[in-house]
Amino acid sequence: MITTRTLYLFCSAALPVFDVAGVIEDAQARGWDVCLGLTPTAADWLEPSLDGLAALTGHPVRAAYPRPGEPGVWPAADALLFAPATFHSVNAWALGLTGTLAVGVAAECAGRGLPTVAVPCVSAAHARHPRFDRALETLRSAGVVVLHGEGGPTTDVPGPEWPDRCAWGPALDAVEAARPAV
Numbered sequence: 001m002i003t004t005r006t007l008y009l010f011c012s013a014a015l016p017v018f019d020v021a022g023v024i025e026d027a028q029a030r031g032w033d034v035c036l037g038l039t040p041t042a043a044d045w046l047e048p049s050l051d052g053l054a055a056l057t058g059h060p061v062r063a064a065y066p067r068p069g070e071p072g073v074w075p076a077a078d079a080l081l082f083a084p085a086t087f088h089s090v091n092a093w094a095l096g097l098t099g100t101l102a103v104g105v106a107a108e109c110a111g112r113g114l115p116t117v118a119v120p121c122v123s124a125a126h127a128r129h130p131r132f133d134r135a136l137e138t139l140r141s142a143g144v145v146v147l148h149g150e151g152g153p154t155t156d157v158p159g160p161e162w163p164d165r166c167a168w169g170p171a172l173d174a175v176e177a178a179r180p181a182v
Contacts, residue, residue, distance in 0.1 A: 084121030
């Protein structure tokens with residue numbers, strides 16, 4: 001299959017990040033060229049797998065902004081999926097606090113009008129924080145498709161079932177629905 005679109009897949013440090021290889025393969029089977037970006041903590045968690053993930057995508061895995069003057073190493077994005085997106089990443093993104101590559105590029109892609117989907121992965125306690133609902137509304141008002149709420153990944157007790165609750169399939173479906181026809 002010839003890929004015609006580039007998907008930036010960004011992940012925060014939440015347990016579903018350990019399923020990222022399968023998500024990359026699913027996206028590739030749907031015709032996406034996938035570039036993987038991680039928050040610094042997610043990169044630390046996946047450190048033993050980073051070379052394999054780079055080989056799987058065919059692109060370097062990025063967790064930090066390039067230095068000034070360094071060439072870009074990824075093709076331009078056609079869509080962005082930020083999943084799992086932690087409480088910290090969601091709030092930083094909504095506030096425009098772009099201290100990490102993942103949040104900064106997500107903010108830029110949404111601001112450029114690219115199809116952008118976020119799947120928050122937060123505890124029920126974090127979801128009850130008043131800033132969280134405001135952050136989700138801010139992202140939605142910026143055109144981000146936010147998959148959170150009924151059936152979304154919210155739990156007080158992370159466990160073996162948590163990775164299945166990230167809604168990876170619906171997240172990729174939302175990216176497909178949001179992208180312009182080729």
